[in-house]
Amino acid sequence: MKGLLKGLGVTLKSMTSKKVTTSYPDEPFVMPDRFRGIQHFEPDKCIVCNQCARVCPTECITLTGKPNPDPEKKGKVIDTYDINFEICILCDLCTEVCPTEAIVMTNNFELSSYSRDELFKDMEWLSTNNKLVRKDNNNIGAPTKGGGK
């Protein structure tokens, strides 16, 4: 009997308390720091080390490089860089392994589309996805320079 009245009190109190509903599609939803969203890619930083493609558990990253157009310089530059978001699980491994922070996470998460083809994102799309880029990409104490043993 007392419990019934108590329950009525609880519901009456929650009637005027703050609501948890957000007006999400009308207002953008702010994600917390270190949210693992759609990657942002900076072609200039990439050294074509292929580590991201190798570490990817779902093998959704494909990349090709080409020789550096400047004959003075050694190494390669990136030619194509694609992520297939049909199978990407946004696990953050590619951004953790990247030695030059060429690929980083953002807070964007809206991937839904009417066609599966639109989920195949190329280098151009990924480099223009430069809003809300995650600021702190390696705060787990990874060595900054000359790491390893």
Added chain:
Amino acid sequence: MGDLLLEQLTWGNALIFFLSAVVLLMIVLGFVTYAIYFERKVIGWMQLRIGPNRVGPFGLLQTVADILKLLLKEDTIPRKADRALFILAPVLAYVPAFAVLAVIPYTDSLYFADLNVGLLYYVALSGITTLAIVLGGWASNNKYALLGGMRSAAQMISYEVPLVISIVGVVMLSGSLNLRTIVAEQGNWFWEWNFLPQIIGFVVFVIAAVSELNRTPFDLPEAESELVAGYHVEYSGFRFAFFMLTEYVYVYAIAALTTILFLGGWHAPAPFLDFVPGLLWFMLKFACIVFFLFWLRATFPRVRVDQLMGFGWKVLLPLAILNVFVTAAYIEFFIKR
């Protein structure tokens, strides 16, 4: 309205009666529309949600849109169903629900029928709806619908008994079955209204009424989270809308009846508040009861079937009978007309 009822029935008067019935129907439909909206809002707030707010300003047109969608739906009748009864059931459910509203007095002068057995009329007619529910369940030729209908009938019949007996105390105190007289007999101060002298009767009446309305915590026949809808599984579109309408019209009727029997009808809670029109007081009390019903729904879990029947027959009925005897003793020793 009172003088008009005593005049000879002419074509003109019949037209006036007909038009006032249509107006009442419109008011009731408006009430149902916004009761559903209000219910969803209140339950939303109590669950820390906002409730419908997309269709129209503040979501005011949400129910209108829902009803429109319901009416546009295909009207299906199962091939093996008993066609005549299947069509008859929703009509039979709704007609008594609307007919009982005739005896509800809103103020001293605003009422539709001045029946000297008004209360009995209400109880008798509302019993017919139970029949329609069983009929709907049976005619669907669907075992779930039949089970839902049987459950519903068992519940409504066993709670109708304490409901009626809990009113007897009120009837004894005012010495009349006429709803207008019952209101007039209640005093001008709020502690003279029947809900305090008849506190046991009031509590039994409210519980039995909630059960009679098939609303939470007694909504086993429908139990949206565990059963397939109950007696109206096979109904769709317009006919389903009629069953829903019946339910909400009964909410209207029970809220009005509670106001009249226990909360002093159109009386102001204190004599110096008489300058506010009686109709407003009636509406205020009425709205409080409707809100209370929604509040219950947002709060309580559903009771079990075995608890339901036991509670009705072993707790409410003896309490209601006790109330009758206590009231009789009180009248015998203290009032003695």
